[in-house]
Amino acid sequence: MQNLKIYNTLTRQKEEFKPLSPPYVGMYVCGPTVYNYVHLGNVRTFLTFDVLFRYLTEIGYKVRYVRNITDVGHLVGDGDEGEDKIGKMAKLEKLEPMEIVQRYTNDFHKVLEQFNFLPPSIEPTATGHLVEQIEAVKTLIDKGLAYEANGSVYFDINQYNQEGNDYGKLSGRILEDLLNETRELDGQSEKRNPLDFAIWKNASPEHIMQWKSPWGMGFPGWHLECTCMSTKYLGKQFDIHGGGMDLKFPHHECEIAQGVGITGVEPVRYWMHSNMLTVNGQKMSKSLGNSFLPSELFAGSHPLLEQAYTPMTVRFFMLQSQYRSTLDFSNDALRAAQKGYRRLINGLRIVKTLTLDINDKVADKIPSELIDDTQAGNVATQTVAAPVVKVAIDEKKKLDIEKTVQAFYEAMNDDLNTAVAIAQLFNLLKYVNMIYMNQLDPRTLGEDTFNLLQEKFVVFMEQILGITEEPLTQGDGILSGMLSLYKEYKSSQRYDKVDEIRTYFKSNGMTIKDMKHRIDWAWEE
Numbered sequence: 410m411q412n413l414k415i416y417n418t419l420t421r422q423k424e425e426f427k428p429l430s431p432p433y434v435g436m437y438v439c440g441p442t443v444y445n446y447v448h449l450g451n452v453r454t455f456l457t458f459d460v461l462f463r464y465l466t467e468i469g470y471k472v473r474y475v476r477n478i479t480d481v482g483h484l485v486g487d488g489d490e491g492e493d494k495i496g497k498m499a500k501l502e503k504l505e506p507m508e509i510v511q512r513y514t515n516d517f518h519k520v521l522e523q524f525n526f527l528p529p530s531i532e533p534t535a536t537g538h539l540v541e542q543i544e545a546v547k548t549l550i551d552k553g554l555a556y557e558a559n560g561s562v563y564f565d566i567n568q569y570n571q572e573g574n575d576y577g578k579l580s581g582r583i584l585e586d587l588l589n590e591t592r593e594l595d596g597q598s599e600k601r602n603p604l605d606f607a608i609w610k611n612a613s614p615e616h617i618m619q620w621k622s623p624w625g626m627g628f629p630g631w632h633l634e635c636t637c638m639s640t641k642y643l644g645k646q647f648d649i650h651g652g653g654m655d656l657k658f659p660h661h662e663c664e665i666a667q668g669v670g671i672t673g674v675e676p677v678r679y680w681m682h683s684n685m686l687t688v689n690g691q692k693m694s695k696s697l698g699n700s701f702l703p704s705e706l707f708a709g710s711h712p713l714l715e716q717a718y719t720p721m722t723v724r725f726f727m728l729q730s731q732y733r734s735t736l737d738f739s740n741d742a743l744r745a746a747q748k749g750y751r752r753l754i755n756g757l758r759i760v761k762t763l764t765l766d767i768n769d770k771v772a773d774k775i776p777s778e779l780i781d782d783t784q785a786g787n788v789a790t791q792t793v794a795a796p797v798v799k800v801a802i803d804e805k806k807k808l809d810i811e812k813t814v815q816a817f818y819e820a821m822n823d824d825l826n827t828a829v830a831i832a833q834l835f836n837l838l839k840y841v842n843m844i845y846m847n848q849l850d851p852r853t854l855g856e857d858t859f860n861l862l863q864e865k866f867v868v869f870m871e872q873i874l875g876i877t878e879e880p881l882t883q884g885d886g887i888l889s890g891m892l893s894l895y896k897e898y899k900s901s902q903r904y905d906k907v908d909e910i911r912t913y914f915k916s917n918g919m920t921i922k923d924m925k926h927r928i929d930w931a932w933e934e
C-alpha cells in the first residue's frame with residue numbers, strides 16, 4: 410500500500426492517510442444541486458474526487474464512494490431565507506420540481522460520463538432521506554441542541570459551544586466576526602442567535618416542495634441532508650469528506666456541528682476541499698454569469714472561446730494543476746493542454762503495441778559481438794530460429810524508468826499532486842517514443858523494466874488519471890475517403906485493391922453497397 414498524505418482542512422496540514430478500517434475507505438462528496446446545468450467549475454471539483462477515488466482503488470483500498478444529489482432544501486443565496494433553488498426553477502419553467510430534478514440529474518450524469526468519471530458506489534437523494542432527516546431533527550431537539558420557532562427548527566450554536574465545541578473550527582471563522590457580518594438584526598429574527606442555522610424550515614403555502622413533520626409542513630435544511638446521507642451509508646464517523654472550497658462555510662461547518670450534536674463524535678476524519686476554477690481570476694459561477702457549460706466547450710460556441718475542445722483535453726487541462734491551487738480558464742492554457750493531451754495519447758496508443766521482440770531496424774544496429782549464434786539451434790532449424798541475442802543492459806536508463814515510476818506515485822501520495830505526476834508521465838513518454846522510433850532497443854532495459862514501463866504508462870493514464878483516447882470524430886471523413894479510393898481502383902480495374910478495401914470494410918462489420926447509381930457503405934446485416 411502506498412503512503413498517501415492528504416491535506417486535512419480541519420488540521421490545516423498534510424497528514425498520513427490512515428483509514429478507520431483498512432482496506433475499507435468511506436468517502437462522501439457533496440453532489441450538485443440539480444436546478445441547472447453543471448458548469449465547468451463544478452466539473453473541476455468532481456474531477457478531484459474522481460481521481461482520488463481512482464487512486465485509492467488503484468493502491469488497494471476498497472472504497473465506498475457516496476456522492477449525493479441535492480434535490481431540495483438548497484435555498485437561493487445558500488442561507489436560511491429565500492426560495493428553494495429547485496422550486497424557483499420549477500415555477501419559472503412551469504414544471505414539476507421532480508421534472509427539474511430529473512432533467513438536470515440526467516445532464517449531470519451525461520457530463521460526467523463525457524469526462525470519463527467513474528460512477529459513485531451510492532448516489533442518494535435528499536428527498537429520498539426525509540425520514541432520516543426528521544429523526545435527526547428530533548434527536549437534536551431532544552439533546553437540547555435545537556429549538557423550534559414558528560414551525561422551523563434551528564440549530565443552537567451557543568448551546569453547542571457551551572458544551573465545549575467550537576463552531577467555526579473548520580473554516581477558521583471567529584463567531585464574533587461572523588456576528589458582525591450577519592445582516593440579521595437582533596429581535597427581528599425568530600432565531601435565538603443570528604448565526605443559528607435551519608435544520609428544518611416551515612413551508613409557506615406557496616412553497617411547492619413540502620412534507621409533513623412534527624413541526625408542521627416544511628422541508629429539510631440543506632446542511633442536514635448531507636449529515637444524514639453520509640452517516641447513513643458510511644457510519645457516524647467516516648474517512649473522507651470532500652467538496653469545493655466554497656462549501657467549507659457554512660455548509661461543512663454545520664455538518665460537523667450536526668454530526669457531533671447527534672452522535673457525540675467527529676463525523677469526518679479528513680476534510681478535503683478542492684479549489685475554484687476561475688475566469689480572469691474570478692470564481693466561475695452561475696450567478697456571476699461567467700460560467701461555461703461543458704456543451705459550449707465541446708462545440709466551441711461560447712463567446713470567450715476561440716475554438717472547440719474535447720472532454721479529454723479539458724480533463725487533462727484541469728489535472729495539470731494540483732487540486733488545492735486555483736486554476737484559471739484561458740484559451741492559451743487550453744490550447745497548450747490540447748497539445749499535451751495529444752502527445753500523451755499518441756504515447757498511449759504506441760505503448761500498447763510495443764513488444765520486446767527484436768525488429769529489423771534494431772537488429773541492424775546491434776553490434777555483431779552481441780549476437781550469440783552458438784545457441785541458435787542446429788543446422789536444420791537455423792533458417793527458422795532467430796538468433797538469440799544478448800544485449801547489454803543500460804543500467805542508467807533502467808534505473809531512471811524505475812525512479813520515474815516511483816516519482817509518479819510519490820507525487821500522487823503528496824496530496825494528489827497531479828501536476829507533478831503528469832510531469833513524470835511525460836518523462837516516461839520519452840522512453841516510449843525512443844523505443845517507437847527505434848532509437849532505443851527495449852531489450853537494453855531488461856524485461857522487467859520494459860514491462861514496468863509499458864504497464865505503468867497505461868495504468869497511470871487510464872486507471873489513475875482517467876485519460877483515455879477519444880473516439881475519432883473524423884471517422885466519417887475517413888470512410889468517404891476509402892469509398893472514393895474504391896471507386897478509383899474499380900474504374901482503373903485494379904481488382905486486387907478493390908477486394909482489399911471490401912475485406913477491410915467486412916472486418917469492421919461493414920459492407921460496401923456498390924449500386925448502379927451510387928456507391929455507399931452500410932452495416933453488415
Ligand code: AMP
Pocket residue numbers: 439440441442443449450451452453454652653654655656683684685686687692693694
Ligand atoms: P453546487 O451545485 O452549486 O452545490 O456545486 C457543486 C459543487 O461544485 C460544489 O462542491 C461546489 O463547491 C463546486 N463548485 C462550484 N463552483 C465551482 C468553481 N468555480 N470551481 C470549482 N468548484 C466549484
Ligand code: ZN
Pocket residue numbers: 438439440635660
Ligand atoms: Zn453537502
